Amino acid sequence: MQGPLKEMVLESIDLVELIGERVGLTRKGKDFVGLCPFHTDHKPSMFVSPAKKIFKCFACGAGGDAIHFVMKTQRPDFRDALALLAKRAGIEVSPTSEGDKKVANRRDELRRVMEWARSYFRRNLMETDAGRGALDYARQRGFTDATMEQFNLGSVPDGWN
Numbered sequence: 001m002q003g004p005l006k007e008m009v010l011e012s013i014d015l016v017e018l019i020g021e022r023v024g025l026t027r028k029g030k031d032f033v034g035l036c037p038f039h040t041d042h043k044p045s046m047f048v049s050p051a052k053k054i055f056k057c058f059a060c061g062a063g064g065d066a067i068h069f070v071m072k073t074q075r076p077d078f079r080d081a082l083a084l085l086a087k088r089a090g091i092e093v094s095p096t097s098e099g100d101k102k103v104a105n106r107r108d109e110l111r112r113v114m115e116w117a118r119s120y121f122r123r124n125l126m127e128t129d130a131g132r133g134a135l136d137y138a139r140q141r142g143f144t145d146a147t148m149e150q151f152n153l154g155s156v157p158d159g160w161n
Contacts, residue, residue, distance in 0.1 A: 005093065006067070009082060012089035013066045016050050022073060038062040038072060121154025131155035 016025060016032055023034040025048060036046040036057040045059035056063035062072060070081040086093045125131040125138075125148070134155040138148060147153075 005086065005091070006082060009085045009089055009091060010053055010065055010067070012091060013053075013085055014050075015053050015055065015066050015069075016048055018066055018088075019048050019055055019069060036060060036062060118152050118154065121156065122149075122152065123154075124157055125153060125155035128155075128157070130157045 019025065019034070020032075022037055023046065025032040025034040026044070028047075030049075030051060032048040032050070033044040034046050034048070035041040035044055036059060038057060039060040039062075041057075041059060046055060046057040046062070048055045054063065054065055055069060064072075066085055067078065067081045070076065070084055071078065074081070074084070076084065083093050125135055126145075138153065143153070
């Protein structure tokens with residue numbers, strides 16, 4: 001899902017419009033400037049070049065193309081970011097090779113396992129007597145339920161299995 005598709009997607013995406021949905025941009029010559037969304041910014045340090053189809057923050061170093069911007073703001077992996085942008089550009093993307101399908105299936109399987117583990121350990125912390133000590137300790141340390149949820153904190157029960 002790379003190569004020509006990547007170039008076609010990057011060519012089709014208006015980087016100024018994409019970044020402008022999250023950042024107020026102002027024209028400065030042939031480029032645009034704005035407050036960087038990746039750090040606390042008080043004066044515009046992020047430059048967007050529509051001609052080069054890149055962005056660069058000269059304060060924190062963040063930069064790249066539209067795919068990298070989506071990866072940094074929405075946190076998908078490269079393939080998913082490319083697929084999101086392809087959809088935005090009206091370019092149909094579907095796994096064509098058997099290898100692509102296997103990779104996609106394996107990724108989905110791993111995501112399901114990770115979600116199960118997250119849920120299991122979270123339940124151990126919040127809903128079991130075995131997790132009560134860890135929960136009390138976390139609260140004594142100043143963790144709120146919202147913080148524990150945000151960072152997916154959980155608890156492992158005693159035992160090796």
